[in-house]
Amino acid sequence: MREKKIIDTNTFDWPIILIYVVMVLFGWFNIYSASWNESTGSIFDLNKNYGKQFLFICISAFIAIFWLFLDYKVFNLFSYGVYGVLVGLVISVFVLGKEVAGNKNWIPIGSFNLQPAEFAKYGVSLALAKFLGTPDARLKDKITLRIALAIFLLPMALILIQKDTGSALVFLSFSLVLYREGLSGIWFVMALCAIIIFILTLYFGSVWVSGIFAAVAFLLYLLSSRRKYLTWPFLLVTIAVVGFSFSINLITDNILKDHQKKRILVTFGLLEDLKKEGYNVHQSKIAIGSGGLIGKGFLQGTQTKLRYVPEQHTDFIFCTIGEEWGWIGSTIIMILFVTLIARVYYLAERQKNRYNRIYAYCVGSILFFHFIINIGMTIGLVPVIGIPLPFFSYGGSSLIGFTVLLFTLIRLDATRSTEMSTLKDMY
């Protein structure tokens, strides 16, 4: 019999760790490049973004290693506790918050700012896993569903009140977890339809959309062989669609803020506003588009160096990658993200334990959501929503938050094999 180690490093999922290291280091270089100018000194200069990022990377590395050697039972045990603390932190922003650019969602700690919204995701993931992980939790049960929804809608609402729309929207990614755990797919279909109707209405106006939809529905109804059973469904759907389409102007005019409305219009090419709301995306597309096939080379990007792209080291860090590393570099980043997220989903499905599985789905979905929104906005496919690109964007809260999120998963995943080897040992 082999000597039994407490932790067997072979049980860690090394592909994910490898992707993580590559992303974090490459992100750091790009932050350096984005802030670079002739007089830039050492990459470790702590007064500069890239120096601070190096510090965050060190802290993250420390936490990552620490996390890997924690007893996995700790996570399960403290799930609700962590959730409570982190949501509490979000609430504390109302009191302690520092105003940055008109929004109050930072807590100042010394010379650093803590962004609780970045950590709240972790708390929600743990709490959701704990809640749905109990053997008798069934989403078909309405009360269970409501509690599950409340777990992530509560922090989302709080963050929304703090006007950090981007971070708040990320919480919608938990609905993908619910989908995996048995929530009917019809909701997602409906959401997709709503988005399509929304876009069509923006393009063609409610009258045309409603008219054509009603006409098609009526035609289908007439062609249908079981007409008498379908009268009501057809009628209700048509009314819903027409009603929704007509209420879109109301939504865009009253619920969304002016800049949000404009960003949406810009994305769909319905508004040319290169100076203000469309400026970011336009400049971002220029930076990326000018990269060509192989890019301009490290530190050679002109658009990012000359500060044409706002937020280039945080939310728009992908511009630097696109400009300096070209299509090849960008595609490699796409492959890394797709591999990472797919791998996380793959790991999720192979978990034997419900808690682990749900947690893994949470991680995958959060990453997926960030990936879609962040890359989508830099290349002009999604309206500008300010959320960071995981592992790349500058920011301690974001980097540490994602590190904790990911390494908790790796630690949990490692238990699967320890459990298995334990089983093997028994026989």
Added chain:
Amino acid sequence: MSEGSNRNQSLIIAVIAIGFIFTVRLFYLQIIDKSYVEFANANSKKILTIHPNRGLVYDRNNKLIAFNDNFYDLMISYPFNLKNFDTLGFCEILRITKPNFIKRLKKADKTVYKGSAVFYKNLEQNKYAALQERMYEYERFYIDIKTDRKYKTTSGAHILGYIGEISQKQLEAQDEENYYSKGDFIGLTGIEKYYEKELRGLKGEEVILVDSRGRQKGNYSKGKYDKQPIAGLKVSTTLDLTLQEYAEKLMQNKMGSVVAIEPSTGEILTLVSSPGYNPDDLSIRNKRKNYGKLLLDPTKPLFNRAVTAAYPPGSVFKLLNGLIGLQEEVIYPETTFPCYRGFSIGRLHVNCHPHPPNLDLRGSVANSCNAYYCNTFREILENPKYKSTREAYIKWKDYMLQFGLAAKLGSDINFESKGNIPSPEFYDKMHNGKWGFSRLISLSIGQGEILITPLQMANVISAIANRGYYYTPHCIRKVDDKPAIPQKFREKHKIKIDRQHFEAVVEGMAMTLINGTAARTGIEGIEICGKTGTVQNPHGKNHAVFMCFAPKDNPKIAIACIVENAGYGATWAAPVANLLIEKYINKDTVSSKPEMEKRLFEAYILPKPKPLDATRIKFLKDSTTKATKDSIEKKKKENKNNTTGNMPLNRDMVLNEREEDY
């Protein structure tokens, strides 16, 4: 398979699908759509043009004539966002008022070109210095350095020409090279225009990076794509600056021109059109101030009389008739004709002045006998060799063309006129097809319909000095110290008249200075051969004409001189030419004939300047526009009916042509 793992698969597929969509979108942005590269360049790179130094202009003795001088334009780059701009301090430096500042800004907004516009032209030195110190504060502004011409002399303006901003027309008409852009300077007249390509050099470029707020951030790629400007080539003219300056001084306060040519090469030593102007008056910076004034000056200083004005040549034309007579063998050097104080045919009488009787060819040249040449011309036209007078006239005209008359010589001086030797068709029309010697009698002594420019006249005397050939007159000597002048200036134009005939005429010309019409104006020690002329002028006093060359053997210089409305050629034109010869050949700084020199320096033979009142200005402007219209119509007609050609020219018409050239 469970529902859960199905859903897991659809999630993984969704991730891959999104990744794929993004990759395709990136492929479109980065590889297919090239517009972003252009956007990026427009965004961040700015190409600054560095203007090269224009080539320097030297005289034949390597004396500097024209050089360069920098001046500064204050430019503003687009967009003009002047937030937090210290307008007050800025206005104070420039000493302009705020409304003026706003006015300039508005004007700049309308004239933006390649991302910037001129805000303040030609900064004064003190303002430039004050501004330079604080330039870093004014992010949107920069100073554009341009070079203007400066001159070491006040002479030679008509040969040198001037530079100026390129016109819209020229910009549109330029060749594929597309060298020029708006605001560039280009040679507009004279040598500056003719040798523009040699003088302009090659523009340099500096590619600089501009950040999102328009601040310059140093050179792109450490200057890898910068191009150093290449200075224009040195152009050496054929002018003798000392001689030119002396000639202009002799011609001061007189209307007329002097052209001196080195016969053996066709090089123009001096070309004066008087009254002229100081070349500095039309430099970039002074032009605005002076151009209008010069244009409206009744003495027409901008008008290059030496090549553009055409006059009846007068008695100097007798040389040509004599030469043709000898070649056609209708006269011989020994031939004499009687002179009865003139020549009569029918009711026509051509007067002659008193001179010794029984003159042969030499004597007739020296004494300028009118009767001798009436007879000679009659012999030429009524030569039995030819079937008709018309045919003989055509032969005669052919000789004239060989001398370079009635056509542009093709020198490198612009605004050349053709002059005129009437075509036989012209006389057909004028005299209903019936004409003979009696109708053409005034041609024998260089009056009538013929017109010759001073440059052509100088070329004729140069051909005589060479005894039968000439090189097209030109004012280019060397480019970049290499004798690389255009081929056409190295071609010998031969005249089909035997050398011995020239010798006979030259003998007579030498006598002119000894005991002929121009005796007493000669220079001791130099064998000058000349011919005087006094051109009758229906509008006023006679024009004084003199053409000469020296020395008799192996001539070094040939000169044609015309002084308008001065009187006798021997009194006004011959002294000018002879003093120039003395200057050129003896290289003396002090003339041997100080009284003659003094008389010329002090003479004032200009029409009384009329004050330019409003009506006159209006008249001048109106006549200019009318003249331009007329000449355009005339040109159209000429193009339609080329055979009639050779319309008689008069000075007004010549002037019109020039206005049009502008």
